[in-house]
Amino acid sequence: MSEIEVTKVGKVGVLPTDKNLGFGKIFTDHMFVMDYDSRKGWHSPRIIPYAEFSSLPAMIVFHYGQAIFEGMKAFRTVDNHINVFRPYEYLNRFNRSADFLCIPKMDVEQIHTALFQLLALEKDWVPGDPGTSLYIRPFVIASEPHLGVKVADSYKLFIILSPVGAYYETGFKPxxxxxxxxxxxxxxxxxxxxxxxxxxxxxxxxxxxxxxxxxxxxxxxxxxxxxxxxxxxxxxxxxxxxxxxxxxxxxxxxxxxxxxxxxxxxxxxxxxxxxxxxxxxxxxxxxxxxxxxxxxxxxxxxxxxxxxxxxxxxxxxxxxxxxxxxxxxxxxxxxxxxxxxxxxxxxxxxxxxxxx
Ligand SMILES: Cc1ncc(COP(=O)(O)O)c(C=O)c1O
CATH class of the missing domain: 3.20.10.10 (D-amino Acid Aminotransferase, subunit A, domain 2)
Known part of the structure; x- marks a missing residue:
C-alpha cells in the first residue's frame, strides 16, 4: 500500500488509572483514516490525531445507514508485550460485512499493517490491570453527500482505540x-x-x-x-x-x-x-x-x-x-x-x- 502518513498530536493524553476506564468512554491520541472513491479505490492511508472530522449533512450514512464496524481487543501481557487477539478473524469478518452492505472490499493485509502501526504508536494506552484491554473499533461509513437510496461512491474507513476496564470487576455475575x-x-x-x-x-x-x-x-x-x-x-x-x-x-x-x-x-x-x-x-x-x-x-x-x-x-x-x-x-x-x-x-x- 502507499506509505501511511503520520501526523502526531502536539500534547499526548494520559491513560487514566485502570480502575476508572469503564467501556468506550476514553479514546487514544491517534486514529487511522483512509478514503475511498470509485476513481482511486482505497487511498490516502494516514494516522492523524483523534479529533472531529468534517462531514456534510447529506452524507449517505446519516440517512440510509450504509456502514459497517468491528470490535476486537489488544492486551498488555504479563511480560509487557502488546498482543492482539485473532486480528485476521475480525478483519476478514469486516470484509464479509462490507460485502453485505455493498461497501468496496478492503485489503486485509493493508488494514492489518495500519492497525499494528497505530497500536505501536499508541502502546502506552494499553492498560495492564487484570481484565483490562485496548478495544479496537474499525468502521466504514458511506461519505458521499446524496439524498436518495443508492450505493455510495465514496467512503471513509477509521480505526479508533479505547482503553477499557475489566468487564467483571467483582467477579462473574450471572x-x-x-x-x-x-x-x-x-x-x-x-x-x-x-x-x-x-x-x-x-x-x-x-x-x-x-x-x-x-x-x-x-x-x-x-x-x-x-x-x-x-x-x-x-x-x-x-x-x-x-x-x-x-x-x-x-x-x-x-x-x-x-x-x-x-x-x-x-x-x-x-x-x-x-x-x-x-x-x-x-x-x-x-x-x-x-x-x-x-x-x-x-x-x-x-x-x-x-x-x-x-x-x-x-x-x-x-x-x-x-x-x-x-x-x-x-x-x-x-x-x-x-x-x-x-x-x-x-x-x-x-x-x-x-x-x-
Ligand atoms: C450481534 C452480535 N452477536 C455476537 C457477537 C459476538 O461476536 P464476537 O465474539 O466476535 O465479539 C457480537 C459482538 O461482536 C454481536 O454484536
Missing part, C-alpha cells in the same frame, strides 16, 4: 435474560450476519423494555417460527445439556462471533461433544424440566464469557445451575483470558505480538 417474543432482530436474507448499525438499531426497543422489566439482556428467537434460538444482544449463546455443548448454527441471521469460534475450538480440543445446530426454546425449557440443562452462557469480545443465571420466556422463569456460574463457563473464561494476558501458553495460535 445475567438474567428475557427471551424476546415480541420483537425480532434479523431474518434469513437480511443483514443479521453483518456487523452493521441497522442490527443494533433494531435491538433498542426490545432492550429498553427488557431493562425496564429488570432483565440484563434479550435472547432473540428466529423471525419466522419464533421458536429457534438465535443470539443475545452482542453475544452468541451456548447451552450445556447432558454434557454436550450446543450453540445455534450460523444460519444466515446471526453474527459469526470470533469468541463463539474460539469456544467451539477450545471445547473440541478438550474432548467435549460439541454441536452447532438448530435448538428451540422449548428444547431448552424441557431440558431444564428433566434436570439436564447444566449451563447457559454467552460469548463475545467484550465479556468473553457471560454466565446466564435465569431465562424468562412468556412469563415462565427458570434458574440455571441455581443462578450460579457453571464450572465449564468458568473454565472457558479462565483459559481464554489467561491466553490473552500471556499467563499461559497460546497453544492454539490466537495471539499476535505488535512487536513494539
Amino acid at each position: 445475567v438474567s435474560i428475557k427471551v424476546e417474543d415480541k420483537y425480532v432482530r434479523a431474518t434469513k436474507g437480511g443483514l443479521g450476519q453483518a456487523k452493521t448499525p441497522a442490527n443494533y438499531a433494531m435491538s433498542l426497543a426490545a432492550q429498553q423494555e427488557a431493562y425496564a422489566d429488570g432483565f440484563g439482556q434479550v435472547l432473540w428467537l428466529d423471525a419466522v417460527h419464533r421458536k429457534y434460538i438465535e443470539e443475545v444482544g452482542t453475544m452468541n449463546i451456548f447451552f450445556k445439556i447432558n454434557g454436550e455443548i450446543i450453540t445455534p448454527e450460523l444460519n444466515g441471521s446471526i453474527l459469526g462471533g470470533i469468541t463463539r469460534r474460539t469456544v467451539l475450538e477450545l471445547s473440541k480440543s478438550w474432548g467435549m461433544k460439541v454441536s452447532e445446530r438448530q435448538i428451540s426454546i422449548e428444547e431448552v425449557f424441557e431440558a431444564h424440566t428433566k434436570g439436564e440443562l447444566e449451563e447457559v452462557f454467552g460469548s463475545g469480545t467484550a465479556a468473553v464469557i457471560s454466565p446466564v443465571g435465569e431465562l424468562s420466556w412468556k412469563g415462565q422463569k427458570i434458574a440455571i445451575n441455581n443462578n450460579q456460574t457453571g464450572e465449564f463457563s468458568q473454565k472457558l473464561f479462565d483459559y481464554i483470558t489467561s491466553v490473552q494476558s500471556g499467563k499461559i501458553d497460546d497453544q492454539l495460535g490466537w495471539m499476535e505480538d505488535v512487536n513494539c
Whole structure:
C-alpha cells in the first residue's frame, strides 16, 4: 500500500488509572483514516490525531445507514508485550460485512499493517490491570453527500482505540435474560450476519423494555417460527445439556462471533461433544424440566464469557445451575483470558505480538 502518513498530536493524553476506564468512554491520541472513491479505490492511508472530522449533512450514512464496524481487543501481557487477539478473524469478518452492505472490499493485509502501526504508536494506552484491554473499533461509513437510496461512491474507513476496564470487576455475575417474543432482530436474507448499525438499531426497543422489566439482556428467537434460538444482544449463546455443548448454527441471521469460534475450538480440543445446530426454546425449557440443562452462557469480545443465571420466556422463569456460574463457563473464561494476558501458553495460535 502507499506509505501511511503520520501526523502526531502536539500534547499526548494520559491513560487514566485502570480502575476508572469503564467501556468506550476514553479514546487514544491517534486514529487511522483512509478514503475511498470509485476513481482511486482505497487511498490516502494516514494516522492523524483523534479529533472531529468534517462531514456534510447529506452524507449517505446519516440517512440510509450504509456502514459497517468491528470490535476486537489488544492486551498488555504479563511480560509487557502488546498482543492482539485473532486480528485476521475480525478483519476478514469486516470484509464479509462490507460485502453485505455493498461497501468496496478492503485489503486485509493493508488494514492489518495500519492497525499494528497505530497500536505501536499508541502502546502506552494499553492498560495492564487484570481484565483490562485496548478495544479496537474499525468502521466504514458511506461519505458521499446524496439524498436518495443508492450505493455510495465514496467512503471513509477509521480505526479508533479505547482503553477499557475489566468487564467483571467483582467477579462473574450471572445475567438474567428475557427471551424476546415480541420483537425480532434479523431474518434469513437480511443483514443479521453483518456487523452493521441497522442490527443494533433494531435491538433498542426490545432492550429498553427488557431493562425496564429488570432483565440484563434479550435472547432473540428466529423471525419466522419464533421458536429457534438465535443470539443475545452482542453475544452468541451456548447451552450445556447432558454434557454436550450446543450453540445455534450460523444460519444466515446471526453474527459469526470470533469468541463463539474460539469456544467451539477450545471445547473440541478438550474432548467435549460439541454441536452447532438448530435448538428451540422449548428444547431448552424441557431440558431444564428433566434436570439436564447444566449451563447457559454467552460469548463475545467484550465479556468473553457471560454466565446466564435465569431465562424468562412468556412469563415462565427458570434458574440455571441455581443462578450460579457453571464450572465449564468458568473454565472457558479462565483459559481464554489467561491466553490473552500471556499467563499461559497460546497453544492454539490466537495471539499476535505488535512487536513494539
Ligand atoms: C450481534 C452480535 N452477536 C455476537 C457477537 C459476538 O461476536 P464476537 O465474539 O466476535 O465479539 C457480537 C459482538 O461482536 C454481536 O454484536
